[in-house]
Amino acid sequence: MFFDPQCIPCIINQAYNASKLFTNGNNELQLKIMKEVCKAVDGIDMNFTGPLFSLTIQSIVEKNLGISNPYESIKQSNMKRAEKYIPFFKMMMEASKDRLDTAIRIAIIGNIIDLGANHNFDIEYEVNRIASDSLDLSMLPIFKEDLNKSGLILYIGDNYEEALYDKFLIQELLPKKVVFAVRSKPILNDITLEDAKRIGIDALCEVIESGSIIAGTDLKQCTPEFLKLYNNADIVIAKGQGNLETLFDEKRPIYFLFKVKCDVIAKLSGYMLGKGVLLYNQNKR
Amino acid sequence: MFFDPQCIPCIINQAYNASKLFTNGNNELQLKIMKEVCKAVDGIDMNFTGPLFSLTIQSIVEKNLGISNPYESIKQSNMKRAEKYIPFFKMMMEASKDRLDTAIRIAIIGNIIDLGANHNFDIEYEVNRIASDSLDLSMLPIFKEDLNKSGLILYIGDNYEEALYDKFLIQELLPKKVVFAVRSKPILNDITLEDAKRIGIDALCEVIESGSIIAGTDLKQCTPEFLKLYNNADIVIAKGQGNLETLFDEKRPIYFLFKVKCDVIAKLSGYMLGKGVLLYNQNKR
Numbered sequence: 001m002f003f004d005p006q007c008i009p010c011i012i013n014q015a016y017n018a019s020k021l022f023t024n025g026n027n028e029l030q031l032k033i034m035k036e037v038c039k040a041v042d043g044i045d046m047n048f049t050g051p052l053f054s055l056t057i058q059s060i061v062e063k064n065l066g067i068s069n070p071y072e073s074i075k076q077s078n079m080k081r082a083e084k085y086i087p088f089f090k091m092m093m094e095a096s097k098d099r100l101d102t103a104i105r106i107a108i109i110g111n112i113i114d115l116g117a118n119h120n121f122d123i124e125y126e127v128n129r130i131a132s133d134s135l136d137l138s139m140l141p142i143f144k145e146d147l148n149k150s151g152l153i154l155y156i157g158d159n160y161e162e163a164l165y166d167k168f169l170i171q172e173l174l175p176k177k178v179v180f181a182v183r184s185k186p187i188l189n190d191i192t193l194e195d196a197k198r199i200g201i202d203a204l205c206e207v208i209e210s211g212s213i214i215a216g217t218d219l220k221q222c223t224p225e226f227l228k229l230y231n232n233a234d235i236v237i238a239k240g241q242g243n244l245e246t247l248f249d250e251k252r253p254i255y256f257l258f259k260v261k262c263d264v265i266a267k268l269s270g271y272m273l274g275k276g277v278l279l280y281n282q283n284k285r
Numbered sequence: 286m287f288f289d290p291q292c293i294p295c296i297i298n299q300a301y302n303a304s305k306l307f308t309n310g311n312n313e314l315q316l317k318i319m320k321e322v323c324k325a326v327d328g329i330d331m332n333f334t335g336p337l338f339s340l341t342i343q344s345i346v347e348k349n350l351g352i353s354n355p356y357e358s359i360k361q362s363n364m365k366r367a368e369k370y371i372p373f374f375k376m377m378m379e380a381s382k383d384r385l386d387t388a389i390r391i392a393i394i395g396n397i398i399d400l401g402a403n404h405n406f407d408i409e410y411e412v413n414r415i416a417s418d419s420l421d422l423s424m425l426p427i428f429k430e431d432l433n434k435s436g437l438i439l440y441i442g443d444n445y446e447e448a449l450y451d452k453f454l455i456q457e458l459l460p461k462k463v464v465f466a467v468r469s470k471p472i473l474n475d476i477t478l479e480d481a482k483r484i485g486i487d488a489l490c491e492v493i494e495s496g497s498i499i500a501g502t503d504l505k506q507c508t509p510e511f512l513k514l515y516n517n518a519d520i521v522i523a524k525g526q527g528n529l530e531t532l533f534d535e536k537r538p539i540y541f542l543f544k545v546k547c548d549v550i551a552k553l554s555g556y557m558l559g560k561g562v563l564l565y566n567q568n569k570r
Contacts, residue, residue: 005315008323009301013294020291030290031329038293038323044316 001248004264007050011057012037014115014188018061022070033064050264051216051242055187069186071115075160078113078189079199082161085127089168092130100147101140103169104257105130108276110165111158111240111259115189126259126276135276142280143235143255147173150234156181156210156217156247158240158258159188160195166239170204178205179229184221185213190242216242219250241265244279254281286533289549292335297322299400299473300342306359307350318349335549336501336527343472354471356400360445363398363474364484367446370412374453377415385432386425388454389542390415393561395450396443396525396544400474411544411561420561427565428520428540432458435519441466441495441502441532443525443543444473445480451524455489463490464514469506470498475527501527504535526550529564539566 012034019033040056062070089106096102109126129135147153153176157163163180170178180201183190196207211223217238219227230236236254238247244256248268256279260271271277297319304318325341347353374391381387394411414420432438438461442448448465455463465486468475481492496508502523504512515521521539523532529541533553541564545556556562 002312003316005312005319006301006305008316008319009294009298012297012323016291016294027287027290028331031288031293031331034290034293035327035329038297038326041323042320044320046313046316 001049001245001268002046003044003048003053004050004267006262006264007053008041008044010262010264011050011054012041014054015057015061018058018070019065021074022065022067029064033061036060036064049214049216049218049245051214051246052218055214058187071186071189074115075189075195078115078161079164081123082110082113082164085123086164088127089165093168100144100169100172101137103172104137104140104143104278105135105276106165107162107169107239108135108257108259108278110162111257111276112261113159113161113189114240114259114261115159134274135278136271137278139255139278139280139283142283143278146235146253147176150176152176152229152233153178153235153237154181154229154233155179155205156236156238156243157183157191157196157201158243160191160199161189162239163191163196163201164199167199167201167204169237170201174205179233180205180207181210181217181226181229182207183213183215184209184211184223187213187215190215212246214242214246216240216244216246218246244269248281250281255279256281286334286530286553287331288329288333288338289335289552291547291549292338293326293329295547295549296335296339296342297326299339300346303343303346303355304350307352307355314349318346321345321349334499334501334503334530336499336531337503340472340499356471356474359400360474360480363446364449366408367395367398367449370408371449373412374450378453385429385454385457386422388457389422389425389428389563390420390561391450392447392454392524393420393542393544393563395447396542396561397546398444398446398474399525399546400444419559420563421556422563424540424563424565424568427568428563431520431538432461435461437461437514437518438463438520438522439466439514439518440464440490441521441523441528442476442481442486443528445476445484446474447524448476448481448486449484452484452486452489454522455486459489464518465490465492466495466502466511466514467492468498468500469494469496469508472498472500475500497531499527499531501531503531529554533566535566540564541566 015037019030023029112121112126182196210226212218212221238256240258260266260275266273300322304315308314397406397411467481495511497503497506523541525543545551545560551558
């Protein structure tokens with residue numbers, strides 16, 4: 001996909017929100033950060049992706065704040081909010097007639113917890129709609145067929161808190177070999193290796209760093225180990241908008257699981273804002 | 286008031302919306318406009334006002350679009366939406382036990398029609414809440430006292446469509462001498478002299494251009510005629526956020542009528558987002 005200029009005001013707004021969070025009402029510093037952030041816009045060309053531009057911007061914010069991982073404490077408090085629904089999800093899974101369907105719904109819902117495109121998220125609202133048609137799982141029969149034939153599954157994670165919900169889906173994919181890929185550095189609330197271990201994903205399956213340091217998967221940044229897996233896996237599952245933006249043009253079959261959280265992704269995916277989707281890139285609308 | 290850096294992402298977003306409206310999906314042109322707009326951020330200092338920055342930005346957008354008054358057609362279609370409620374307001378006025386109270390409510394509601402801070406407005410939503418406490422008219426008794434003693438009233442208009450609703454209030458102020466001030470050039474959907482004539486405000490009272498070419502009242506830009514009126518009027522009524530931002534620090538008594546449409550104005554005024562307010566600057570909270 002080509003870069004959508006609509007990502008500029010959105011990402012600048014994210015930068016403002018971060019600068020506001022961590023500057024204790026210091027308007028001069030906020031203005032300084034905004035000026036540097038806006039200067040960086042000049043370097044964008046149509047081959048940029050939103051997540052790549054976001055990395056540039058977040059680096060400027062972090063440099064000015066003098067903090068290397070500003071979202072850490074927010075991730076931890078979000079995690080507490082996310083944990084509350086685990087007992088409910090467990091009951092849903094136990095009562096489910098189609099555990100894979102339910103687990104995918106749970107995993108998609110987790111994608112709402114996003115400090116980038118949608119920092120005013122409401123987990124409860126999503127949970128209440130988990131069984132509704134606000135989720136499009138029409139690709140599920142194809143996914144199931146693929147799953148039956150598959151041996152190796154690469155699961156590209158997205159946000160830390162959301163990964164707690166991904167665990168339900170990972171469990172349904174076992175005993176197939178599942179490898180869970182994480183970012184190689186903290187960016188926004190994206191999941192890192194340390195985060196994955198903290199919530200016990202490494203006890204379920206192998207966890208590797210992808211090499212990507214943006215809030216998505218930039219294959220140019222990825223490690224040979226990740227690329228080998230990416231090329232050889234029978235199924236690739238990619239969570240979230242960031243992975244969708246960066247892998248949408250890829251030819252290899254990928255199942256994208258995400259919530260549509262902005263107009264750019266609505267246009268790209270063909271789904272309405274707010275929709276939760278299992279999108280298969282071999283069946284683009 | 287000092288410039289609030291939060292205005293930067295908001296005004297950049299307004300510029301994007303304008304560039305999107307008028308570029309027929311030309312992403313390259315949108316990106317070019319965004320780059321120029323972001324470059325202009327470097328020139329901001331803490332003494333800027335939101336409306337002054339907005340003028341800079343809108344000029345860049347207009348230059349790139351090659352249109353001098355891009356919002357003209359939107360103003361006209363908004364006016365059609367605004368007109369629908371006039372018969373209802375007339376009935377309200379006829380049935381009203383306190384016509385000034387009702388007319389002020391109607392005038393405040395009109396302020397929702399804003400292509401700047403709040404372009405996704407819903408007039409019907411506001412009309413349905415016209416008699417509720419979503420409007421704070423606690424300064425009305427003081428206003429009434431002042432009105433009884435006054436001879437000359439300066440009414441600084443804001444948006445074109447909203448001025449249709451201002452007519453109810455102007456009528457209640459008569460037979461006092463009322464002068465209605467408009468912007469000296471089109472900016473966003475702000476009212477101009479031509480606009481005021483088109484909806485017959487000149488048949489009710491004198492209409493003058495203030496000299497201000499921003500979406501607010503920059504006294505440095507204002508004409509001697511306007512300044513004389515501004516200094517000599519017994520009552521000054523200023524409509525909308527833009528006039529509030531630019532006249533908030535003024536010492537002379539001013540009655541501000543506005544809807545709180547963004548966090549910056551919420552912080553400034555002390556009122557919650559969405560609140561409609563008759564604010565008297567001699568009784569700041």
